[in-house]
Structure formats: C-alpha cells, structure tokens
Amino acid sequence: MKPDLMIVGSGLTGLTAAIEAAERGRQVTLAEAHSRPGGRARSLEAPYRANAGPHAIYVDGPWWAWLERRGLTPPIVEAPRLPSLVRAGGRFGPWPAGLSEAIAALPDEAPAEESFRAWLLRHVDAKTTEAIVGVAFIFTFDHDPGRLSAEFVHQRLRRSLAGGARYVVGGWSTLVDLLVERAAGLGVRIRTGTRIPALPAGPTILATSLATASRLTGDRSLTWPSARVATFDLGLRADGGPDWFRVIDLDDRIYAARYSLADPTLAPPGHDLIQVAAACAPHERKTDAERRVQRLLDQTWPGWRAAAEWHRSALRTDCTGAVDLPGTTWRDRPAVGRGNTLTVATDQSAAPGLLAEVGISAARLALQQLSETGSHDRSLRC
Structure with missing residues (x-):
C-alpha cells in the first residue's frame, strides 16, 4: 500500500x-x-x-508524559548517592558551597536580548557568574554558555537542576x-x-x-547554531577506582560520569563505563580536547590508564541541539x-x-x- x-x-x-x-x-x-x-x-x-547521544531522560517533561500515556516508559534509575567532584576556580572539591543557593536566588525570568554572562553579573559576583556558566555547559554542551541568550540558558538551568533527570536501564x-x-x-x-x-x-x-x-x-x-563537543568513552577495570560518580570541571567545561555505577548492566562485572564530554571552541582539535580530558582523569583517577581496556572517541558537530544567541x-x-x-x-x-x-x-x-x-x-x- x-x-x-x-x-x-x-x-x-x-x-x-x-x-x-x-x-x-x-x-x-x-x-x-x-x-x-x-x-x-x-x-x-x-x-x-x-x-551514542543522550544520557538522561527527563521525567518531568512532556515527552515522558507522552510515553506514560502509551505504556512505553522504559525502566529507569536515578544517579547513585555518591559524591560529585567539582573543579571551580582551579580547585577540586565538592559542589561549591552556596552555588545552588545562588542559582535558586536568581530572578524567575531572564531576557532573551542579553547574554547570560552579562545578566548574571547584574545579580551575582564574577566568581559565582563563571561557576554558573560552567554548570550551564552540562546541558548546552557549548564552550562558553555565557555568550548565549540569558533566557535560553536560564530556563534550561532551572529545568536541569529540578531533579527530573533519570537514566534508561540498558542504555x-x-x-x-x-x-x-x-x-x-x-x-x-x-x-x-x-x-x-x-x-x-x-x-x-x-x-x-x-x-x-x-x-x-x-x-x-x-x-x-549548535555546539561542538568531543566525547570519550572508556571501559576500565574498577579495582581501586575512586568514590565519585561524576566529575564536573566548571573551569574547563568537561563532564565525566561513571554510568555503570547507576546501571551495572552497562559494563561487565568488576568494570566501569565512563563517558566524558568536553566542550570544544570553534577551532579546537579533538586531540587537544583529548589531552584536556586525560589531564582531568590523571588528577581524579590515578591509575586509570593502566585500568583502561576499551575506548572510543569522536568530535561531534551540530548534533547536540540548538543554542540560541542573544536576541533570539x-x-x-x-x-x-x-x-x-x-x-x-x-x-x-x-x-x-x-x-x-x-x-x-x-x-x-x-x-x-x-x-x-x-x-x-x-x-x-x-
């Protein structure tokens, strides 16, 4: 037919x-x-x-409701209650004290005509501004979310921190x-x-x-416009691994997560699957981004090189969704x-x-x- x-x-x-x-x-x-x-x-x-692409599904969004009405929701899990290791201002530590409160205290609305960085600077100090801009990389994948529309980033910032993110069991x-x-x-x-x-x-x-x-x-x-991001996936033996679930580099725009800690079906027993995303500036090469990621892992998981058994990498362009510039x-x-x-x-x-x-x-x-x-x-x- x-x-x-x-x-x-x-x-x-x-x-x-x-x-x-x-x-x-x-x-x-x-x-x-x-x-x-x-x-x-x-x-x-x-x-x-x-x-290959998305990781989190948002159960507070309209598509999840669409799936629920049809009985199509997959099995999901939350992130494990393990520490996140964050680099901000050149230092590694837990989630910066006061950062969540600073984000929550921002006005409910932000203008589309102004850049996110300029808007933030009218409400918080420069150090907090750059930390929040770094957080925004996680859901924009952009090398500098501060340059984007304040409305675009702020709406997504609130949504991404609302607690609706889940992981699909089995990928x-x-x-x-x-x-x-x-x-x-x-x-x-x-x-x-x-x-x-x-x-x-x-x-x-x-x-x-x-x-x-x-x-x-x-x-x-x-x-x-869209973002450029380099992705690196690693399969490692978990012996002697660190106790963090994710590493968030707010300074260098890198996000790494041990997804197998949330869903053990993603890796063989005794092994971890780590997936890493690193924002790339317009002319940055994948090899340069890879060196940044390797330095981060050297600092946060000593011995990861000897434990690695599998890896793949890619430079992804125009496949991370739209980004809206000021005025759009x-x-x-x-x-x-x-x-x-x-x-x-x-x-x-x-x-x-x-x-x-x-x-x-x-x-x-x-x-x-x-x-x-x-x-x-x-x-x-x-």
Whole structure:
C-alpha cells in the first residue's frame, strides 16, 4: 500500500512522529539510512553499552508524559548517592558551597536580548557568574554558555537542576526497541539501510539533522547554531577506582560520569563505563580536547590508564541541539512547516523543549501542520 506519510529518519523524533501518525490511521513509511533505528539514541552492544547521544531522560517533561500515556516508559534509575567532584576556580572539591543557593536566588525570568554572562553579573559576583556558566555547559554542551541568550540558558538551568533527570536501564536502545515495537505493531513500515537521495513527493516529515534536511531540500535557510563537543568513552577495570560518580570541571567545561555505577548492566562485572564530554571552541582539535580530558582523569583517577581496556572517541558537530544567541528564541529557529506537504522536525527546529524534547515537540507540530493542510485528523491529541 502506498504510504500517505513518509518520515525520513528513525531517531526519537521520527519514531514518535510515526507512532502518533499511525494512531491517527495514516499509512506510514519510516526510512532510516543506518542499519538499525535510533539515530543518536543508539547504544553499543555489550560488553560496554555506551550511549551514542543522550544520557538522561527527563521525567518531568512532556515527552515522558507522552510515553506514560502509551505504556512505553522504559525502566529507569536515578544517579547513585555518591559524591560529585567539582573543579571551580582551579580547585577540586565538592559542589561549591552556596552555588545552588545562588542559582535558586536568581530572578524567575531572564531576557532573551542579553547574554547570560552579562545578566548574571547584574545579580551575582564574577566568581559565582563563571561557576554558573560552567554548570550551564552540562546541558548546552557549548564552550562558553555565557555568550548565549540569558533566557535560553536560564530556563534550561532551572529545568536541569529540578531533579527530573533519570537514566534508561540498558542504555537508550532499550527505549528505542520499545518505540520500534509499538510502531511496527501499528503498521508502520520501517526501512533500515535506506538512504533517501531526493525529497519524497508526498507528505513528508524530515526527522533528520538540519544539515541533512538542507541537502535534501536545497534550502540554505535550514541552519541554526549548535555546539561542538568531543566525547570519550572508556571501559576500565574498577579495582581501586575512586568514590565519585561524576566529575564536573566548571573551569574547563568537561563532564565525566561513571554510568555503570547507576546501571551495572552497562559494563561487565568488576568494570566501569565512563563517558566524558568536553566542550570544544570553534577551532579546537579533538586531540587537544583529548589531552584536556586525560589531564582531568590523571588528577581524579590515578591509575586509570593502566585500568583502561576499551575506548572510543569522536568530535561531534551540530548534533547536540540548538543554542540560541542573544536576541533570539526558539521561535526564530527554522520553521517546522516548509510548504503544504513538507515539514522539518529536528532538535534545532522552531519548537520548545530541552535537548531531545525539541525534536519531539517539532514532530508533533509537523503532524498538526500536515493535518491542517489536508490530512485525516485535524486535532492534535494530547
């Protein structure tokens, strides 16, 4: 049967769009260039089940509610109650005294027109400002979150510290498998290993990156700032390891976590899986970022080099979601609707949300807009 909706890309955005479209009775084909679905939400197979992209899922967000209504919530765990080791102002120690209180005391609203650093300096001292800017790296992945819109960063700062972050047991592929099973059960035809060379003719949702959508459409306006981040994944013997769960380098914009302490299924018994993200300035090389990470590990886990049994690394560009510069908001990003039959739903589209939630919101907006231009169902189900 000829599909009446083509979705290109089977990441979280594409799978969410496919499920909701099929629930409305549409005939959906989902095309995926890779050999298996998931997009950036894939996890490696054992022995080290490292996530390729996202780590935390936010149970206080709209997508979690969407999953709950469909019985699709995966098993999750909280971060273990172990210390965090923080570097701030050149010194290692526990979470800086008074930092949480300083963040909580900030005004409820921040202006979009002003930079986050300039706004902070009107409310806290310079030392506290730089510490808060360093914290903001964790959820923006940007090398200098202080340069971004104050509204953009502040909203995400409050959300990320609200306690809603959880980890998917078994890695994000656990959730992807649930979504794939539901989509297939609803009749969605999932075509892996299928690269789309040109824009499909009928109603289409491009649930890819903005760069891929731009290539397919020839639309050069499909662009928006994102971050550059180097990622390093390590499998180590846990013998004699430190007692921290995470290391947060507020000075050098590095975040490292021993995810296997939260979920032991991610590594073999007696081993740890550590995943590290280091913000990269526009022209910084991966090798330079790797040296920064190695210095941090030398200081916080002596002997890690001898304990390492597996590793991988990558430099990731334009795949960590949108960042909004001063004077812009999510409404200024590339519009989801691109004509009567074409929509573009990405984590850099004009839709609200935190990180991957932007793509989910964009997917639902895409379905709504396609419905309003002649589809079966004109109401967006809650």
